[in-house]
Amino acid sequence: MIEATFDGAGEAFDRCFGAGLRHVDAESLEAAACSFRTAAAIRPAHPVAWFVLGLVLRVLRRGDGAAVALRAAHRLRPDDADTLFQWASLLVEHRRTGEAVAPLLRLVALRPGYPDAAFSLGNALMAVDEPERAEAAYRLALLLEPGAAAANNNRGAAFLSQGRPEEAAVSYRRAVRLEPGSAEHHKNLGVSLLTAGNFAEGTAEYEWRTRQAVWQWNRDRPDTPLWDGGPLNGKTILVHFEQGLGDTVQFIRYMTVLKAMGARTIFECQPPLKRLLTGVPGVDALVARGEPLPEADCLLPLMSLPHRCRTTVATIPGGVPYLRADPERAAFWRRRIAEAGRPGDFRVGIQWRAAGDDRSIPLERFARLSHLSGVRLYSLQKADGPGQWKRPDDRLGIVSLPDRDGKGEDEGFVDTAAIIESMDLIVACDSVVGHIAGAMGRPVFLALPWLGDWRWMRHPDRTPWYPQTRLFRMTRRNDWDGVMARIAAEIDAAVARRAAGVS
Numbered sequence: 249m250i251e252a253t254f255d256g257a258g259e260a261f262d263r264c265f266g267a268g269l270r271h272v273d274a275e276s277l278e279a280a281a282c283s284f285r286t287a288a289a290i291r292p293a294h295p296v297a298w299f300v301l302g303l304v305l306r307v308l309r310r311g312d313g314a315a316v317a318l319r320a321a322h323r324l325r326p327d328d329a330d331t332l333f334q335w336a337s338l339l340v341e342h343r344r345t346g347e348a349v350a351p352l353l354r355l356v357a358l359r360p361g362y363p364d365a366a367f368s369l370g371n372a373l374m375a376v377d378e379p380e381r382a383e384a385a386y387r388l389a390l391l392l393e394p395g396a397a398a399a400n401n402n403r404g405a406a407f408l409s410q411g412r413p414e415e416a417a418v419s420y421r422r423a424v425r426l427e428p429g430s431a432e433h434h435k436n437l438g439v440s441l442l443t444a445g446n447f448a449e450g451t452a453e454y455e456w457r458t459r460q461a462v463w464q465w466n467r468d469r470p471d472t473p474l475w476d477g478g479p480l481n482g483k484t485i486l487v488h489f490e491q492g493l494g495d496t497v498q499f500i501r502y503m504t505v506l507k508a509m510g511a512r513t514i515f516e517c518q519p520p521l522k523r524l525l526t527g528v529p530g531v532d533a534l535v536a537r538g539e540p541l542p543e544a545d546c547l548l549p550l551m552s553l554p555h556r557c558r559t560t561v562a563t564i565p566g567g568v569p570y571l572r573a574d575p576e577r578a579a580f581w582r583r584r585i586a587e588a589g590r591p592g593d594f595r596v597g598i599q600w601r602a603a604g605d606d607r608s609i610p611l612e613r614f615a616r617l618s619h620l621s622g623v624r625l626y627s628l629q630k631a632d633g634p635g636q637w638k639r640p641d642d643r644l645g646i647v648s649l650p651d652r653d654g655k656g657e658d659e660g661f662v663d664t665a666a667i668i669e670s671m672d673l674i675v676a677c678d679s680v681v682g683h684i685a686g687a688m689g690r691p692v693f694l695a696l697p698w699l700g701d702w703r704w705m706r707h708p709d710r711t712p713w714y715p716q717t718r719l720f721r722m723t724r725r726n727d728w729d730g731v732m733a734r735i736a737a738e739i740d741a742a743v744a745r746r747a748a749g750v751s
Contacts, residue, residue, distance in 0.1 A: 261290045295324035329359045345375035379409035397426035416440040431459035442702040451555035465490035475546040477556040481510030486544035488516040497683040501565045502553040503530030524661040564712045569689035577666035585670045588647045593624035594743045597671040602679035613728045616736045618645045622743045686714030698722040
């Protein structure tokens with residue numbers, strides 16, 4: 249009982265503290281906060297007054313005030329388990345996860361059986377990119393509570409973050425058995441299986457993604473059933489995009505599969521891609537999101553096509569190239585590139601920024617490439633919007649081609665494809681430019697982070713999705729320098745071979 253901690257400090261403190269407790273019982277939290285604040289002012293060295301004030305302010309979502317109160321309670325009673333847990337939880341809420349690791353480590357050391365401490369520590373360690381230590385924390389959490397589905401699920405994430413998808417799948421399977429209705433657990437199992445190259449089971453589990461509460465790409469067409477994979481001859485199928493621009497470019501190849509099954513095909517794409525995707529094989533009607541959708545007999549989200557088409561690693565649809573540059577824009581940019589470069593240059597188009605920070609490459613890492621003899625770098629990075637383009641540092645010698653900023657989004661990607669056509673090589677992070685170049689059948693060096701997306705599986709340097717794309721994976725976490733050093737060596741060798749007349 250909190251009352252047991254009173255040490256006769258005086259009637260004023262007891263009166264305020266007791267009033268605060270009564271207000272809590274009556275669910276009058278504003279009044280409770282006022283009473284506890286007064287009690288803490290009367291006795292600022294009393295840790296319990298600060299602790300309960302912090303609890304009440306957390307419930308009231310007064311994060312800054314709760315932080316002051318819980319910090320004071322932690323300072324006065326640094327080894328109290330409840331205070332350590334609440335202080336760490338508040339730090340996590342405020343996205344100061346790195347600071348939460350120390351109090352959680354202290355809590356686990358003092359009270360290894362404290363409820364949720366090991367689990368919270370694992371989550372904090374995952375947030376600061378320490379999956380090996382997180383795995384150990386989750387192991388402790390599961391010793392204390394083997395039937396915890398969330399701990400099994402999160403331990404799977406720790407395994408996957410270490411590049412161990414088979415072990416991740418074991419943990420995810422346990423989570424699914426414990427909570428068979430959890431869409432998140434099923435989807436995560438699907439990702440781990442797909443990463444390991446198990447498409448037969450992985451695509452089925454990945455279907456659960458559309459049931460997640462956070463999913464935002466489902467279509468509200470109750471009168472149009474989902475395609476179940478059955479016969480399509482004489483039917484019209486609507487396939488709609490989901491997730492990112494790169495996903496659309498990569499998986500639109502499946503439209504030829506549907507067409508071969510006798511379907512009339514409609515594809516709904518993101519507006520920025522409509523002009524680029526015009527003329528893609530297998531698409532009878534191309535519409536952009538926001539435009540009226542024609543009637544269809546059935547529909548399907550794009551990323552469900554591998555499952556419905558029963559794809560395995562050996563049967564990934566080919567057909568590359570299925571994207572082509574507009575001839576007029578290609579001729580226009582060929583002239584511009586010739587004016588901006590030097591005769592005989594080995595032209596390398598680069599993209600460094602992706603939608604996800606983990607996939608983006610710091611621009612300065614391209615310095616190694618810019619210093620190569622006979623190599624000229626050209627920016628393929630699109631502006632975020634008109635007037636928002638920042639030129640790369642001139643010291644890197646990267647050519648920023650004029651007339652790319654301020655254009656409509658769909659025109660911008662048409663120009664991107666046209667510029668790619670004039671490049672000898674594309675070096676890109678895992679984003680839409682690499683997919684466009686791959687779908688055009690152009691040579692691509694794709695720089696992947698430590699935890700690559702499931703679609704690249706674990707193939708060391710090649711991918712069945714794009715025959716002319718080579719994968720360059722991190723060998724150590726956060727080591728973009730190592731990736732770019734290997735890319736630079738390969739480019740240098742390619743330039744030497746060309747100079748020697750060797751293909």
